[in-house]
Amino acid sequence: MNPWIAIGALAVVGIGIPIGMMAVSSLLRPSVPEQGKSATYESGEIPTGTARIQFNIQYYMVALLFVVFDIETVLIFPWTVIYRSALEQGVSLGAVLTPMLVFVGILVVGLLWAWRNGAVEWVKSPRATRRKTERQS
Amino acid sequence: MTAPAAFAGLTALASPMQMGQLPDWTALAPVLILAVTGLVLLLIDSIDADTTNSALLAGVSTLGAAAALAATAWSLATGVGQDGGAITLFADALVVDGMSLFFTAIFTSVVVMVTIASYDYLRDHKHQGEFYSLVLFAASGMALMASANSLATVLVSLELASLPSYVLVAYLKENRGSVEAGLKYFLIGALSAAVFTFGISLVYAATGSLIFADIAEALSGGEFVGIAGLGVLMVAGGFAFKTASVPFHFWAPEAYEGAPAPVSAFLSSASKAAGFAVAFRVFVEAFPLATIPEGINWVLAFQILAVVTMTLGNFAAATQENVKRMLAYSSIGHAGYALIGLAALSAGGSANGNVLGASMAHLFVYGFMNTGAFLFIAMVERWGVGRTFEDYNGLATQAPVACVAMSVFMFSLAGLPPFGGFFSKYFLFFEAIENGFWWLAAIGALNSVLSLFYYSRVVRAMWFEDPSGSFELGSQPVGLYAAVMIAAVGTVLLLPGFPPVIETAQTVAGTLFA
Numbered sequence: 001m002n003p004w005i006a007i008g009a010l011a012v013v014g015i016g017i018p019i020g021m022m023a024v025s026s027l028l029r030p031s032v033p034e035q036g037k038s039a040t041y042e043s044g045e046i047p048t049g050t051a052r053i054q055f056n057i058q059y060y061m062v063a064l065l066f067v068v069f070d071i072e073t074v075l076i077f078p079w080t081v082i083y084r085s086a087l088e089q090g091v092s093l094g095a096v097l098t099p100m101l102v103f104v105g106i107l108v109v110g111l112l113w114a115w116r117n118g119a120v121e122w123v124k125s126p127r128a129t130r131r132k133t134e135r136q137s
Numbered sequence: 138m139t140a141p142a143a144f145a146g147l148t149a150l151a152s153p154m155q156m157g158q159l160p161d162w163t164a165l166a167p168v169l170i171l172a173v174t175g176l177v178l179l180l181i182d183s184i185d186a187d188t189t190n191s192a193l194l195a196g197v198s199t200l201g202a203a204a205a206l207a208a209t210a211w212s213l214a215t216g217v218g219q220d221g222g223a224i225t226l227f228a229d230a231l232v233v234d235g236m237s238l239f240f241t242a243i244f245t246s247v248v249v250m251v252t253i254a255s256y257d258y259l260r261d262h263k264h265q266g267e268f269y270s271l272v273l274f275a276a277s278g279m280a281l282m283a284s285a286n287s288l289a290t291v292l293v294s295l296e297l298a299s300l301p302s303y304v305l306v307a308y309l310k311e312n313r314g315s316v317e318a319g320l321k322y323f324l325i326g327a328l329s330a331a332v333f334t335f336g337i338s339l340v341y342a343a344t345g346s347l348i349f350a351d352i353a354e355a356l357s358g359g360e361f362v363g364i365a366g367l368g369v370l371m372v373a374g375g376f377a378f379k380t381a382s383v384p385f386h387f388w389a390p391e392a393y394e395g396a397p398a399p400v401s402a403f404l405s406s407a408s409k410a411a412g413f414a415v416a417f418r419v420f421v422e423a424f425p426l427a428t429i430p431e432g433i434n435w436v437l438a439f440q441i442l443a444v445v446t447m448t449l450g451n452f453a454a455a456t457q458e459n460v461k462r463m464l465a466y467s468s469i470g471h472a473g474y475a476l477i478g479l480a481a482l483s484a485g486g487s488a489n490g491n492v493l494g495a496s497m498a499h500l501f502v503y504g505f506m507n508t509g510a511f512l513f514i515a516m517v518e519r520w521g522v523g524r525t526f527e528d529y530n531g532l533a534t535q536a537p538v539a540c541v542a543m544s545v546f547m548f549s550l551a552g553l554p555p556f557g558g559f560f561s562k563y564f565l566f567f568e569a570i571e572n573g574f575w576w577l578a579a580i581g582a583l584n585s586v587l588s589l590f591y592y593s594r595v596v597r598a599m600w601f602e603d604p605s606g607s608f609e610l611g612s613q614p615v616g617l618y619a620a621v622m623i624a625a626v627g628t629v630l631l632l633p634g635f636p637p638v639i640e641t642a643q644t645v646a647g648t649l650f651a
Contacts, residue, residue, distance in 0.1 A: 109176050109183075116183040 061119045065111070072107055076100060164217050164224045164233035167205040167241045168280040171248075174201025175273035182266030191265055195256035195616065198269040199249055202276065206245035213238045213641065219648070225286060229348050232286035235645025239497060240283035240414040243504040247407040248276045250505075250623055254512045255399045256616035258519060268308060272403060275301040279411035288337045288347040288372075288423070291415055295333070295379065298411055299326050302404055306396040318395025325388040326378065333375025339368030340423075349423035357428035366433040369424055373438060376419075379412030381405070382446045382472045390453075393465035398515030401461065402508045405468040410500045413475055417493060421649045426484040439480040444580055447473025451584045455591045458525045461514050463591055467550060468507060470588060474565060474581055475500055481569040481577050490650050492568040494643030499561040501638055502549070502631050506558055509624025510546040513539060516617040520610045526594055531604030539618065540599045542625035547592040549628050552585045557631030564639055 040047045079100050086096050114120060178197060182188060213235070218224045223234035252269060259265050278297030285291040303326060307319025341347060343365035344355035356365060378385035393401040420435060429435075450470030457463040478496025482489050516539060522528050533540040549558035562585060566578035631638065 106176065109179055113179045113183045116186045118186070 058122060061114075065114060065119065068107065068110070072104070075103070161224055161226060164212065165226065165231070165284070166208040166212070167238075167245065168277050168284065170201060170205040170208060171245070171273050171277035171280060174198060174205075175270045175277065177201070178266055178270035178273065182270070187263070188266055189263075191256050191260055194265050194269050195252055198252040198273055201273060202245050202248040202252060205276075205280075206242065206249060209238050209241045209245055213242065219645065223648075229350075230287045230290045231281070231284045233284055235641070235648060236414070236418065236497070237280075237283040239501070239642060239645055240410060241280045243410045243501050244276050244279045244283075244407045246627070247403060247410075247504050247508050248272060250508050250512065250620045251399045251403045251407075253623070254402070254515055254617045254620035257614035258397060258399050258515050258617065262309075264308075268305070271301040271305050275299075275305070275403070276407065279407055279414075282411045283414040283418075285415055285418070286349055286422075288340065288349075288352075288419070291419065292330075292334060292337060295375070295415065296330065298408065299330070299379075302326075302400075302408060305400045305403070306392050308397055308400065312395075314395040315397065316395075318392045322388050322392040325385065329375055329378030329385050332371050333378075336368045336371025336373075336375060339364050340372065341368075343368060349419065352423040353425050353428060356424065356430065356433070359430045362430045362432040365430075369433050369435055370438065372419065373416075373435060373442075376412055376416040377442065380409050380416065380472045380475070381412075381469050382442055382476060383449060383469075384442075386446065386449070386469050386472070389469055390462050390465040393468065393511075394459065394462050398461070398511050398518055401465070402511030402515070405465070405511060406504045406508045409468065409472060409475075410504060413478070413496070413500055417478065417497070417646075418649070420479055421482075421493070426482060436480060436482055439476055440574075440577065443473050443476035443480040443577065445473075446470070446476060447581060447584045449473075451587045451591075455587060457591070460517075460526060460529065460595060461511075461524060463595075464507075464510055464514065467588065467591070470584060471499075471503055471507070471550070473584070474562065475503075477565055477569050477574075477577055477581060481572050481574040483572060483574075486572045488568050488572040490647030491643050492565070492572050493649070494639065494646035495561070495564040495568045497642040497646060498635070498639045499565050501642070502557040502561040502628070502635075505624050505627035505631065506546045506549040506556075509542065509621055509628060510550065512617060512621050512624060513543045513546065516614060516621060519614050519617060522610075526598045527602075527605060529595060529598040530602035532599045534604065535610055539621060542621050543599065544596045545625050545628055547595050551589040551592040553589070555632065557628045557635060560632065560635040560639075 083096060087093065174197065178194060181194065181197065188194070212218065212233075218233040218238065219235045223232050225232045251272060255268065255272075259268060262268075275298050278294050278299075278301070281294035282291065282298060285294050303319055303323040306322050307316050309315035337347070340352060343361035344352045346352050346355060374385060377383065378388075381389040389405075393405055396404065420439075424433065424435060426436065447470050450466050450468070450473055454463050454466035454470060457466060475496050478493045478499075481492045486492075517529070517532075518524075522532065545556060549556035552558050552562040562581075566581050569575070569578040569581070
């Protein structure tokens with residue numbers, strides 16, 4: 001038997017189950033239209049305004065720095081896996097450590113630069129604060 | 138990769154090689170010097186976050202680029218990667234051979250000129266440290282592109298060269314034109330990178346490898362020709378973006394016009410050469426004509442692209458009123474000439490290495506004359522003279538020396554006899570005829586004649602027209618002058634100095650076909 005038949009069957013079942021569930025529930029459920037059901041779900045908060053607002057650019061900076069170090073962890077992981085067995089098989093400590101240290105060192109230079117240029121400082125916008133106080137008063 | 142192979146890779150880093158006492162990885166010295174210089178610039182910028190010490194920043198970057206150029210020249214002279222065969226590193230992901238060094242020499246010379254010129258151009262601008270470090274990071278990406286030996290490294294190094302370029306184009310962030318150019322460049326770049334990556338995945342699907350030599354071997358089996366052919370076509374599209382060739386050329390006029398002129402010089406010379414470096418290697422090594430299945434005839438694709446690119450570039454350039462935009466289109470036209478290096482290849486052709494080498498030599502000369510022309514524009518922008526041909530009227534009465542240099546660039550770009558551009562074009566067309574593609578050479582020659590029309594317009598405006606208003610050129614920008622003069626002297630010296638260049642280029646290109 002062609003092994004693709006099994007995959008095709010899996011796809012049919014995978015598509016069939018959700019469609020079947022939705023069809024059954026639409027047959028069984030009572031219909032009670034209500035405003036709250038069509039509102040946007042915002043983690044229990046009542047949504048105000050539209051979603052098309054300008055976010056503070058600093059969220060982006062923090063997110064970017066996070067991604068950099070997140071990826072760094074992913075790329076160091078394979079190195080940690082071979083570290084011990086590489087040493088056991090007689091590779092010198094320098095040859096094992098140097099590439100990782102260089103890699104981290106490059107990222108440290110980048111972080112240092114970002115820090116010194118104020119990317120990790122949460123700068124307050126005087127205009128936004130002023131607008132906020134105006135709205136409250 | 139299995140564990141023992143990984144250890145072999147680690148120990149290879151420390152093992153001495155045949156050539157003297159130097160370990161293998163030192164063959165990458167030019168790339169490493171460029172990258173380290175970029176990091177040093179970031180450190181300088183970290184110590185004094187708002188530094189406007191242009192002399193220090195420009196000095197460090199010029200020194201770094203010059204050191205990388207010296208390392209490249211030394212490697213070329215002593216035969217690193219040539220005498221003992223190509224040096225491969227990191228499990229064949231990178232290769233250092235004559236061709237990668239030849240192209241690295243182009244990139245580093247352009248960077249030297251651009252950083253010297255930026256010293257004046259960037260005065261009064263903020264974020265200078267970032268500018269120089271981005272230029273050097275982009276340059277190290279380009280040098281890596283020339284050394285890439287696997288499609289994965291091609292993609293990574295191409296992005297390393299592209300991402301700083303997007304930022305550099307939008308460097309004048311108060312200037313609408315610059316920001317718009319940066320955004321357009323970025324969007325088209327992202328699109329073509331997606332096409333390119335998809336092409337790589339198809340090639341990988343068809344061959345099961347990313348290393349060029351393995352791809353060539355798998356393709357010669359003649360399996361999955363359809364998938365591989367589509368992949369090859371999409372990979373070619375990715376290179377068309379990087380080299381500003383049809384069909385991904387339309388970002389070039391916008392980006393070159395909006396960008397700061399030194400960045401335009403950098404992109405239109407070095408970045409274009411980097412695209413060609415990697416395209417040459419990928420198509421000659423990974424998809425060799427001799428063994429590739431009949432269905433994947435990329436030579437035909439490049440013949441169409443070369444003819445369309447050079448014709449479109451030259452005709453569009455002839456209709457421009459803005460000098461910088463004219464140069465941008467002329468740069469597209471030159472991409473068409475350089476594409477002859479791939480378009481005039483044939484399976485087992487006797488002059489394959491020579492035609493590819495001639496194209497490389499043309500890119501070398503082009504690196505000087507085109508960078509010089511854009512840096513002259515930078516100087517004119519610095520003076521505050523307008524951007525159209527009319528604004529250049531009578532400029533020679535005010536700045537004769539610079540105008541002589543600009544005339545040299547224009548005539549050399551057009552390919553007139555007493556300058557470097559003549560020989561490089563002559564050899565390119567001659568070798569194309571030798572390899573049996575007389576019609577490509579004929580179309581190229583016709584286009585060169587047309588290009589003389591718009592190049593000479595600049596010269597006529599500068600020397601023969603009367604000034605329409607009075608000029609107030611103000612201060613003499615020393616750095617810009619020096620950079621333009623270096624480019625001019627380079628363009629002139631490449632006339633007597635052309636034989637060694639073409640000889641080196643054809644030798645190193647010949648080894649690709651061996």
